[in-house]
Amino acid sequence: MSKYIPTIGIEVHVELKTNTKIFSNSVNGYGQMANSLTNVIDLGYPGTLPTLNEEVINLGIKAATVLNCKIRREMNFDRKNYFYPDNPKNFQITQNATPIGYDGYVEIDDNGEKKKIYIEEMHIEEDTCKSTHRADKTLLDFNRAGVPLIEIVTKPCISTPEEAKLYLEKLKELLFYTDVSDCKMEEGSMRADANISLRKSESDPLGTKVEIKNIGSISNVKLSLEKEMARQEEMLDKGEEFKEQTRRFDSKLNDTVLMRVKETGNDYRYFPEPDIPTVIITDEMINSVKKTIPMLPDERREKYLELGLSEINAKKIVQNRSLSDYFNCLLDSNINHQTGANLLLGDISEYLNKHEKSITDTTLTKERFIELVNKITDKTISSKNLKDILSKVMEETSSIEEIIKSSNISNITDTSKIEEVIDNIISANPESVSDYKNGHDRAIKFLMGQVMKETHGGVNPAIAMSILKDKLDK
Amino acid sequence: MRYLDKPIKEINDLLKEKKIKPIDLVNEAFDSIEKNKNLNAYITLNKEEAIKRAKELEDVDADNILFGLPIAVKDNMMTEGLRTTAASGILKDFVPIYDAAVVEKIKEANMIIVGKTNMDEFAMGSSSRTSYFGAPKNPWNNDKISGGSSGGSATTVASGDVLFALGSDTGGSIRQPSSYCGLVGMKPTYGTVSRWGLIAFASSLDQIGPMTKNVYNNALILNLISGHDSRDLTSSKKEKEDYTRLIGKDISGMKVAVPNYFMSDIVSDEVKEKIEDTLKILEKAGVQIDRVDMKYLDNAVNLYQIIAMGEASSNLARFDGIRYGSSVDDTTNIYELYTKTRAKYFGEEVKRRIMVGSYLLSGENAKIYYNKALSIRDDIKKEFDRIFKEYDFVIGPTTVTTAYNLDDPMDDPSKSFMDDVLVIPVNMAGLPGLNIPVGLSKEKMPIGMHIIGNRFEEAKMYQLASFLEKEINFEGGM
Amino acid sequence: MKDKLTKEEVLHVADLARIEVTEEEIEKYQVQLKQLLNDVEKVNDVVGYDDEIMVAPWDDNTTLREDVSGEMLDPKKVVENAPNHTGNYIAVPVVIGENESEGA
Incomplete structure (x- = not known):
């Protein structure tokens, strides 16, 4: 000193x-x-x-x-x-x-x-x-x-x-x-x-x-x-x-x-x-001037923390006023706000930077954003899926549901197809199956990896995992 | 007999009936200006443009009483495309790129500007002798000053070139030359006429007003140039009124206060006598005349010196040879550009005033002098408010003597202020003041009475003045 | 009361007002400026007034202007009246020593 x-x-x-x-x-x-x-x-x-x-x-x-x-x-x-x-x-x-x-x-x-x-x-x-x-x-x-x-x-x-x-x-x-x-x-x-x-x-x-x-x-x-x-x-x-x-x-x-x-x-x-x-x-x-004062940054950060955002994410959103204003419209909606924040700061920010756009210049309305967050939360969309459909999400006006359907993603959420893949993998890897049954947790991760490899990552991991578990536990 | 010598209503009828054209009036005006050239009333003539405008107006109906009439404008008001110098070397070649508010109004009424009148440099002076272009002369006696700072305007109206001229009044600059030249001159209430386009001398005191040979014409011009202007934040939002409406009406029962200071020994006997005679005329007409004591009147000149010089030092800082105006071109650094340009192109009176003004605002002096002056200024206003609760007017002489000689010495820096000792209090309080000629001295020089009214009571002042005008019949005097 | 300013005092006010003065003028101003200052000194003898001040005889308070743009000048017109210009810029002798104005 x-x-x-x-x-x-x-x-x-x-x-x-x-x-x-x-x-x-x-x-x-x-x-x-x-x-x-x-x-x-x-x-x-x-x-x-x-x-x-x-x-x-x-x-x-x-x-x-x-x-x-x-x-x-x-x-x-x-x-x-x-x-x-x-x-x-x-x-x-x-x-x-x-x-x-x-x-x-x-x-x-x-x-x-x-x-x-x-x-x-x-x-x-x-x-x-x-x-x-x-x-x-x-x-x-x-x-x-x-x-x-x-x-x-x-x-x-x-x-x-x-x-x-x-x-x-x-x-x-x-x-x-x-x-x-x-x-x-x-x-x-x-x-x-x-x-x-x-x-x-x-x-x-x-x-x-x-x-x-x-x-x-x-x-x-x-x-x-x-x-x-x-x-x-x-x-x-x-x-x-x-x-x-x-x-x-x-x-x-x-x-x-x-x-x-x-x-x-x-x-x-x-x-x-x-x-x-x-x-x-x-x-x-x-x-009349006071009425025009928006929520101030400190209050925003506090609100975001209350919603479960990490400190770094709360800070980052506030650093970008248009994202923060956008996010503020979602404060009362029934979504996973952490997922929403990750989405905004991750893929969406990347897209916006790349295209030099502000979020309000895209077609991602509040309603579509909520739909998107929910599809991610319930694992209908994987992060790989999201990257594939992102430009459609940001540039088209159809619902997220429709985008999923019109993309290949809908095929892979088709459980019969996933079951077929899993059945093949189980029969091709008897050792891992018996390891799993003997309590080696690592074995299921290996089998899951094989599933992902076979489907080129295009399968919804949550759905695949639950089917895999079902079959192994039979 | 010239058309311009007829009553204004007759001229207007002739124009309406197309018996005469605006060009006839413009020609008469320029014939007279030419004849009186030696009086040096103008800095810049607008002959070509005036003739052109007059011809254009031949196809236009005479829709208002001022239509087609020539008018002269003091050279501190902006006229787009027509040189405007403020009688200073620093603006000797300056051609404005916009019109003053009053000039816009003149043009809208289809009046014709014949030229820009001579004046004291930046309106600083009381004899128009500080003009870069030499002093104008008094038409009553060419060896005398026509007063200042609106000396050229007084000269051209008094010599009959035009029926009207605009002047500006910071500390008497309309009323004092009107008094010296036997004219009706009105300094309206501060805020009555927009200052947009008036080169500022002292912003809190400046006001534009009309100078004419008779009361009615004066009121007509005030009708034209008054009114709110959003470009001037100090412009009053009062509704427009007809200032001629009380002219000729009965004045009996009115009450006049005559401050003892205005009739004290600072005023020459000859002037005092003429004012006393005039007061008797008023008394006979049923006007109550009371002698009163008023505080601070004798301090007004010193307050004025502080405020006017202080504001002027700031207002004139913009003349630096950079964006417009004259400039010394062989300087190598910015400091020299300022000091050499301003030394070369400002005249003596202006330099003195802005140096003293700068000093009065510097460091602790702002407290010692300036703030004190603003404080006493407020009390002058309160003193007038007190009087106006009981009286309709405050009256005295406009000037302490009649016009003096052009070749009287100019080396006393206080003299130009003391010439205006009786008219300055009006500017301090923002009140309207009017000069009405009431007679001649032994030397056949005009003597004027100063009528001070309460704020925005110009119409009533014209009422009183019109009574005196009729009683005294001054106009035939010259 | 002395009847003259000092030479330094005259130079100081001339500097404040940015006016170059010659030796002859200094002598003249020593007397003339002092006379004007003696005049205004008299306000210090005035008594009895109150603390309120009057900046100007304003009739109203300020009316604010709507934030809407209006006509502007052609840059050519801006430089036309300037004694010196370079292209669209108004030019002055190089300002050395300080990069920015004192004021803002």
Whole structure:
């Protein structure tokens, strides 16, 4: 263990999943032709004024709710003034004095130990435009300018890089599940900054703060914090002092790199945005947003465990929202849920991945899925059978029963045919038969193997076994 | 006699009966503009387009009273395809790609825009002398200023080029030049007219309004340009009303408060006397006149300086030479692009104000100055609310003197604010204010009375103003 | 009350406002800006007002906009007014030192 205690705080920006931008009605989109998703407002043209997107407020309320924040009922926007070419008005409209959410928390599970990560505040603001740096100039694409963001700021209450990672995973899961954001770090729709300081004991004042900006993935947040801890420890051990500074994580160097040393506090000259009157959040708005919040991941996992799923399966299903939503439709149906989960995570997932489909793009309705699970449970279909008929199950609309019939599978469930095969095997292996009768359990497994071999695995093993036993025990 | 000199109803009848065409009016307007060229009322003329539009309208019925009439627009309102400069070097070649809300309404009514009027750079000033394009002159005396910041609009209406011009008023910029040029000028209640497309100077104070020679025409333009606009969140959702409806109605029994500060020794004797004379006319007509004390009026200029300069420093940050506007092109880094562009293309007054504004918002100053200003601002409004519980209007002079000389020194940075000392409180409280000319000075320069109404009581203000207009018969003065 | 700002104070506000100032201008602004600051200093003498603030004389609270997209500009129009552009991009001198804006 290190002799220093780290204090970590995380700031996350997520882009909200809306049709249009926060202060204008141009499209909120990604990956389009440069400067094709803009209007005069996004470009900060003289004379333009902001309007406020209703959906941004709804998603803000939603995020605040799932992050257990208090929701501010009367709020304003503020101008944050700074010159930068990606900032079209040279001020950003944000919420400084009255953030929409405050005093919240997210619960993480660190190896079975539950901990609350406290959220100081979350506010709504506009994104900047995207800059591309060339050797001789910087190119500006304003498609991202005005995309709605929420910034979520934790209290400095995170104690380890691992906790930081768990917090981000949890945050991402919550915001993704509630459709607040895509949370794609690789596309920049979720961005994280971390700050960290070290001290020797809880009673010491906080150490010098270092901020790590714009880290590209959750695992890199953990890694960069570990690297930064090591770097600071080394300096503190040597008695070296360092200034408050901003660094970034260089994934090629696998280390943090200095961006700038903070000279004085940034002077953003905040003042209330006069162009946006007070925004009132009513009970009605909050209630109607709450109705749109689906079952959250923690509750899902709990439900799945109650239904007898293994922990790993419960976790895996929740990791895939469309599978989980699908599975949730089956919670009350009378099926073997473990079998259902295995099926979804096994053959079906494999099929979906291979065909790049979502389960809702297939013909596997809830009713057909239930039928399929039951046929597997009562051993009408073996795993080999399933592989053979899977494409029909996923692409055709006839019942599973009919698919079984029209495939060769129905022949092999024909008991007279199985009996014929078994009779032949019994007469060809008298030694094993007498071994079985003398109590050697292994013998029946050998005989069963012969049956499978003879039928090329196409027989329903349960049915075959019961016939075999019947005949041997005669 | 020109058609443009006839009463508006007559002009409209002639158009309806197709006895005259819009082009006749447009030609009269441009003949006059040409004759008055030396007054420098315009930054950009729209002659070709105006003639084209007038000809197109020959096949269109005169379906409203403003149909086919020429109008001038202050150069801080966006006109698509027509250069809009805000009288600044930084926008000297800027051609907008959209129309301001008021411009849309002008076009919908089939009015014809003759040009963009001269003004103080970004509406910062009180004499229009901070214009990149040189100052407009006062038609009453060409050695005098026409006021500011809507100086060009005042000049062109006062000289008879057009019947109407739009101005904008952040701290008196419609009313003060109207006073100096003998016009009716209305700064409506904040939120009455959409600011969409108005280049922001101080967003919480700016409001567009009409400048005309008579009350009725003024109310007609307010009828046109008022109304809710969802693109401006500060635009009021009040239903549209007919602002002409009370014109000419009896005013007896109305109650007027005259704050002592407005008649104190900050006002010249000559102006005070004329206002006193006018108050007597009102008293004779059965209006009750009371002298009152009002708190905070003498603080309004300082509050205005803080709020207007603070907001302006932020509103004008967007002029950085990147997305539009003038730009210094031989810079090697972004910091220089900003500092050199803004140093070269902003004028003195603008630079001073945005530097001070930036300072007032920086660090602890936001608390020491800005928040305090917003707090006292709220109390100014409450003070007016208190008065309006008992009175219909608050009245005083619009300006402390008549228009001064164009060549008076400009080196006192406080002067441009002090010129507006009597009109600024109205913007602070978001109230409507109107200038009505009430007479001439010994030097034959116009003197104006300032009528302040309660929120959204413009119709009643026109009622009172129309009474004075009839009694004083100012229009024949020049 | 001193009647002049220091040179450093003028340079600081000029930096905040991103305006280059010459030596001559600095001298002028030392006096002029100080005069304006002396003007506004007077608000500190005002007494008797309450804590409520007025940001703007708003008539209503904000009405939210429906999340429905509207017309957008042709990228050609976007770059048309820009002093410098490369293809569909607006161009500025290379921004060195920092990769991302301070703000977001």
